[in-house]
Amino acid sequence: MKAQGAFISIGLVCTAVLAMANSAQAASFTSNVSYTSAKNDVILNSITQSGKTINSFSYVNNAVIQYNTPRNATSTNSGAASTDKGDNATSPLAPAEDPTSTAVAKFLGNNNLNNIIDTEDDGTFTIDVFFDSEITQDNLGLDNLFFWERGVNSDLGIQALDSTGSLIAGSYKKLLRTEQQYTGFKIDTVEIASAQGLGSWGVSLNELGVTKLSGLRLTANASFNGPDFKVIARKTTPEPTTILGLGGVAALALLRRRKLKSA
Ligand SMILES: [Ca+2]
Numbered sequence: 001m002k003a004q005g006a007f008i009s010i011g012l013v014c015t016a017v018l019a020m021a022n023s024a025q026a027a028s029f030t031s032n033v034s035y036t037s038a039k040n041d042v043i044l045n046s047i048t049q050s051g052k053t054i055n056s057f058s059y060v061n062n063a064v065i066q067y068n069t070p071r072n073a074t075s076t077n078s079g080a081a082s083t084d085k086g087d088n089a090t091s092p093l094a095p096a097e098d099p100t101s102t103a104v105a106k107f108l109g110n111n112n113l114n115n116i117i118d119t120e121d122d123g124t125f126t127i128d129v130f131f132d133s134e135i136t137q138d139n140l141g142l143d144n145l146f147f148w149e150r151g152v153n154s155d156l157g158i159q160a161l162d163s164t165g166s167l168i169a170g171s172y173k174k175l176l177r178t179e180q181q182y183t184g185f186k187i188d189t190v191e192i193a194s195a196q197g198l199g200s201w202g203v204s205l206n207e208l209g210v211t212k213l214s215g216l217r218l219t220a221n222a223s224f225n226g227p228d229f230k231v232i233a234r235k236t237t238p239e240p241t242t243i244l245g246l247g248g249v250a251a252l253a254l255l256r257r258r259k260l261k262s263a
Pocket residue numbers: 080081082097118119120191
């Protein structure tokens with residue numbers, strides 16, 4: 001009787017997983033962080049989405065600034081993308097108003113959500129970023145790309161880059177401020193005087209119409225309201241069908257052992 005119940009619930013889990021895999025539009029996600037204050041390090045430990053928690057990520061490890069509105073010497077709030085951090089947060093380098101490509105990669109390439117790229121409201125940039133491993137489509141039904149945006153008030157353009165660094169045609173998507181989800185916590189960085197809510201977007205490769213990517217072209221112009229962002233990818237794991245298959249075999253073996261015991 002017990003064994004039968006267990007078998008039924010395993011069946012339900014499998015059905016739910018398949019149903020999730022088939023839904024093209026991914027759901028919202030929860031950022032699980034170590035958080036002490038808006039000005040300190042905000043460390044992303046894991047992400048929970050559709051009841052699954054993932055903690056294996058691919059980080060940005062290379063960036064190429066194609067264009068970044070130059071700074072105007074007479075205004076401190078000029079230029080576009082700059083490196084920024086929580087007022088009391090650690091960072092790989094000191095924040096810079098006119099950062100190098102290396103600095104951009106370093107501020108994006110860790111799990112500290114208080115190390116970000118801040119963009120002036122009317123700035124324009126085109127920055128290519130690359131992940132430390134290739135991101136490929138799987139059928140877990142989870143998003144592949146996770147973005148955060150300080151202020152929940154800006155847009156960000158993204159387009160997939162292949163392994164040679166070339167744009168993948170047709171994969172552009174504009175992430176809208178109105179589609180951000182509030183994470184439930186705020187950050188206060190060097191660039192701003194008081195804490196702002198941190199928003200998030202989850203994006204699947206499906207949504208970009210690609211099966212794999214090595215990086216992203218990130219863009220904004222004056223109408224995007226200066227995105228202040230972080231991007232981290234979910235590390236692609238082995239074929240989920242294999243995992244499900246092995247899980248099924250293990251469950252059957254367990255049932256058989258229980259039956260033998262009770263017999
Ligand atoms: Ca700035």
